[in-house]
Amino acid sequence: MGGHIDCFLDISSFYSYLAIKYxxxxxxxxxxxxxxxxFIPIFLGGVNVGSGNKPPWSLPAKAAYGQFDxxxxxxxxxxxxxxxxxxxxxxxxxxxxxxxxxxxxxxNEKFEEAWLAIFHALWIPPQKNVCLPESLxxxxxGTKLFSETEVEEIMKGATQQExxxxxxxxTKDVLEKGAFGAPWMWVRNAEGKxxxxxxxxxxxxxxxxxxxxxxxxxxxxxxSDRKAKL
Amino acid sequence: MQQKKIxxxxxxxxxxSFYAFSYxxxxxxxxxxxxxxxxxxxxxxGGINVASGNKPPWTLPAKAxxxxxxxxxxxxxxxxxxxxxxFFPSYHFCFFKALWLQHRDISKPKVARTALLxxxxxxxxxxxxxxxxxPEIKQALNDVTLRxxxxxxxxxxxxxxxxDGKGNxxxxxxxxxxxxxxxxxxxxHRDLELHGPATGKL
Numbered sequence: 001m002g003g004h005i006d007c008f009l010d011i012s013s014f015y016s017y018l019a020i021k022y023x024x025x026x027x028x029x030x031x032x033x034x035x036x037x038x039f040i041p042i043f044l045g046g047v048n049v050g051s052g053n054k055p056p057w058s059l060p061a062k063a064a065y066g067q068f069d070x071x072x073x074x075x076x077x078x079x080x081x082x083x084x085x086x087x088x089x090x091x092x093x094x095x096x097x098x099x100x101x102x103x104x105x106x107x108n109e110k111f112e113e114a115w116l117a118i119f120h121a122l123w124i125p126p127q128k129n130v131c132l133p134e135s136l137x138x139x140x141x142g143t144k145l146f147s148e149t150e151v152e153e154i155m156k157g158a159t160q161q162e163x164x165x166x167x168x169x170x171t172k173d174v175l176e177k178g179a180f181g182a183p184w185m186w187v188r189n190a191e192g193k194x195x196x197x198x199x200x201x202x203x204x205x206x207x208x209x210x211x212x213x214x215x216x217x218x219x220x221x222x223x224s225d226r227k228a229k230l
Numbered sequence: 231m232q233q234k235k236i237x238x239x240x241x242x243x244x245x246x247s248f249y250a251f252s253y254x255x256x257x258x259x260x261x262x263x264x265x266x267x268x269x270x271x272x273x274x275x276g277g278i279n280v281a282s283g284n285k286p287p288w289t290l291p292a293k294a295x296x297x298x299x300x301x302x303x304x305x306x307x308x309x310x311x312x313x314x315x316x317f318f319p320s321y322h323f324c325f326f327k328a329l330w331l332q333h334r335d336i337s338k339p340k341v342a343r344t345a346l347l348x349x350x351x352x353x354x355x356x357x358x359x360x361x362x363x364x365p366e367i368k369q370a371l372n373d374v375t376l377r378x379x380x381x382x383x384x385x386x387x388x389x390x391x392x393x394d395g396k397g398n399x400x401x402x403x404x405x406x407x408x409x410x411x412x413x414x415x416x417x418x419h420r421d422l423e424l425h426g427p428a429t430g431k432l
Contacts (some may be wrong), residue, residue, distance in 0.1 A: 030241040032426040060257040061282040061385035070402055072410040184345040195299055201406055204422050205303040213425040217409045224418035 002190040018200040019183035041099040046171040051180035085127035100166040101157035156158040174197035234266040234395035241275035249405040250388035277375035282385040411414040
């Protein structure tokens with residue numbers, strides 16, 4: 001088979017959180033099909049400005065409906081602990097720059113683990129505003145992935161031009177790939193064809209595009225197990 | 231309401247309404263076996279947009295570009311499963327079919343008449359078109375359109391208002407939330423699964 005998924009995320013988007021967890025959950029199976037995954041930090045605020053889009057909740061009817069849809073998505077993904085923090089929406093430039101630095105300076109495993117910890121800190125009560133330097137530093141130290149010195153280096157890196165530019169370039173790149181929101185995925189299949197996928201609810205289309213064996217949602221006869229598995 | 235029910239509000243101008251209509255029709259018997267009724271109700275999507283302040287997605291250039299991918303995938307996905315002839319005859323289907331499969335402009339009375347003749351006699355088709363122009367019917371469409379926005383929170387189509395049979399009801403938007411709907415209605419279903427390569431073993 002073969003293929004690759006570039007997954008562009010910002011911690012400000014909880015659907016990004018669902019997407020990274022879902023892809024990680026399926027990573028081993030995807031690997032059996034030679035499909036690899038790469039997670040890339042972007043600045044969603046920049047994506048909105050660049051595409052002219054606005055967050056969905058800026059329309060009152062979408063904000064109201066969003067309550068239902070997000071609750072269902074959280075339940076479906078087994079992440080019902082997620083709760084919108086009272087400082088929402090967060091300005092995520094600092095932590096996203098920090099993630100750019102970590103991605104370039106550490107193993108992929110460490111990078112992903114650190115990013116998950118930052119997602120967790122922002123979205124799971126008691127939520128921490130990791131956009132503020134002190135809270136970000138505390139969250140990074142709490143991962144136990146980095147020494148005290150390394151945490152200092154990460155915090156310093158997050159304010160350096162090289163990593164500001166990196167985040168800007170990632171954001172420009174994802175805009176060029178058609179993004180108007182996050183999670184945004186750029187997927188290449190075995191034939192070398194590349195296409196965009198938006199959101200945490202299009203994985204069946206992604207498996208189809210990648211030519212992977214997948215089984216669809218199906219209503220079962222009355223009396224069957226509520227959530228049967230093959 | 232003690233009856234589990236899906237009220238699907240559709241406008242044939244919306245291809246995703248067509249998919250939702252097809253998909254629910256395909257599953258109608260299975261849903262009935264689980265005690266769930268399905269009703270299809272016409273609304274005016276133009277009116278939903280005006281009343282909710284929403285704009286069609288393609289008004290944002292990046293969404294228009296992405297919609298081509300998503301639309302093709304949805305077409306393939308829903309087309310894979312649904313045999314067109316099983317919906318015949320259905321008065322909802324004649325307009326969806328005329329617009330999306332035959333690409334004819336059903337806003338024109340002559341075209342609408344031809345579409346209706348697939349299901350109705352000459353006299354019936356003429357009467358339907360006459361009634362469609364009466365104040366009563368215009369008001370009825372207006373009323374249901376405003377209702378779906380004010381009471382059910384709609385900002386697009388397809389918009390479903392689903393009763394769980396225990397006195398509760400919730401909105402579902404789009405043709406890509408049926409797994410959530412089955413969950414809400416406690417309809418037994420299999421979830422999406424990704425499999426490893428076939429190994430020759432079961």
